[in-house]
Amino acid sequence: MSAVNLAGSTSLSSLAGSLRVAPGAPLPQALHSSRLDWAPRLARGQAASALPGLMASLFNLCSHAHRLCAQLAIDAAAPGLLPAPQQVAQRLRTETAQEHVRRIGLDWPRLLAAEPGAAATAWADDAHAALQRCPLLLPASSLPADPWSVTLTWLQDQLLQMPATTWLRAWQACGADWLHDWSHRHKGWLAALVRAARAADSAAPLDPASALRAHAGADDQRILSTALAFQPGFALHPLWQGASAHTGSWTRLNDPSADLPLTPWALLGSRIAELIRLCQPDAPGQSGAGWLCFGSLSTGPRQGMAWVEMARGLLVHQVEIDASVGDAPARVAACRVLAPTEWNFHPQGVVARCIADLDATESAAKVERRVRLLMAAFDPCVPFDVTHTLPAVQEVHHA
Known part of the structure; x- marks a missing residue:
């Protein structure tokens, strides 16, 4: 996240927030987020036309998805107030694929390498070189008319070292077993990073019942909208059906392999699989622009909610628009944003539980490797730091 024009003394870091990780500490002390709910404060009173920007x-890490979701929410609240967003499926496809490529090429070399050294440096250099050759990351003015076939070829040559369709079929059939097999068969930088990260995977598979699919039907969407509007603090500490939930590329409505047992390490495979799907030709519910789901609905007079499946998971925007008075522009009466980070990094959520279960008596290097894998898998949109000393309040609690 980046700062907008607040008071001059407000720093970028204090606005964006961060995560503090305490391996082995009990919940909720194991994971603390300093993120604040800025959207309602900054949006109220703004011209509706200015809200998406x-x-x-x-x-700004997910700027395109937030812009699109805000546009959809405004259109649901006040149809015709602004031009309806166009080519939503293709925009969502392009922006999500680009984000996957950046996270794999920029974050994974930093987070997944076992330790600094010549091998880690070489993997990072190879990843950077691959990114520079990615057709999908070219400036918009330089993109080919159909970037997807050339990006799929790039994906096969630079990341997978094998046909992408074969990789995806094996993933759908075998999940983590295939990821393990592939990472040991090939010697490219991505396979090497995935192979190195396997040793840091100490967590149990995710519970499929906790996968967030609150966007599956209109009734559930209205329940989510009501909670967001009327439950204080819901946007920062959301619960679904009374419990924490997880969201990401592994919780898509169209995913036929949604019940595969996935540990945090296996979630890396889920991101690779989705990137392959997005680069394939359009097929409703299967690939291309037909893969990711999105939607919106009116939740009351001049009120609307929208949701999109984006790179980090399910994103929700809810808006209320004041009626226009004379020639004055319509203004935002309320805006609420529920981002994937708040689900996955809930103080009682899946990442927090994994961190609480870590063995704090292991070496700091080994513990931090496990934390870095969790961060690569669940992908927060803010920085994190690790503390290896329990706060005094916890020490008193255990005395």
């Missing part, structure tokens, strides 16, 4: 600036 404001949300894109506030959440």
Whole structure:
């Protein structure tokens, strides 16, 4: 996230927030987020036409998804107030694929390498070189008319070292077993990073029942919208059906392999699989622009909610628009944003539980490797730091 124009003394880091990780500490002390709920404060009173740009600036790591979701929410609240967003499926496809490529090429070399050294440096250099050759990351003016076939070829040559369709079929059939097999068969930088990260995977598989699919039907969407509007603090500490939930590329409505047992390490495979799907030709519910789901609905007079499946998981925007008075522009009465980071990094959520279960008596290097794998798998949109000393309040609690 990046700062918008607040008071001059507000720093970028204090606005964006961060995560503090305490391996082995009990819940909720194992994971603390300093993220604040800025959207309602900054959006209220703004011209409705300015809201999409404001949300894109506030959440700039996922700016395109936030801009699109805000546009959809405004259109649901006040149809015709602004031009309806166009080519939604293709925009979502392009921006999600680009984000996957960046996270794999920029974050994974930093987070997944076992330790600094010549091998880690070589993997990072190879990843950077691969990114520079990715057709999908070219400036918009330089993109080919159909970037997907050339990006799929790039994916096969630079990341997978094998046909992408074969990789995806094996993933759908075997999940983590295939990821293990592939990472040991090939010697490219990505396979090497995935192979190195396997030793840091100490967590149990995710519970499929906790996968967030609150967007599956209109009734569930309205329940989520009501909670977001009327439950104080819900946007920062959301619960679904009374419990924490997880969201990401492994919780898509269209995913036929959604019940595969996935540990945090296996979630790396889920991101690779989705990137392959997005690069394949359009097929409803299967690939291309037909893979990711999105939607919106009116939740009351001049009120609307929208949701999109984006790179980090399910993103929700909810808006209320004041009626226009005379020639004055319509203004935002309320805006609420529920981002994937708040689900996955809930203080009682899946990542927090994994961190609480870590053995704090292991070496700091080994513990931090396990934490870095969790961060690569669940992908927070803010920085994190690790503390290896329990706060005094915890020491008193255990005395």
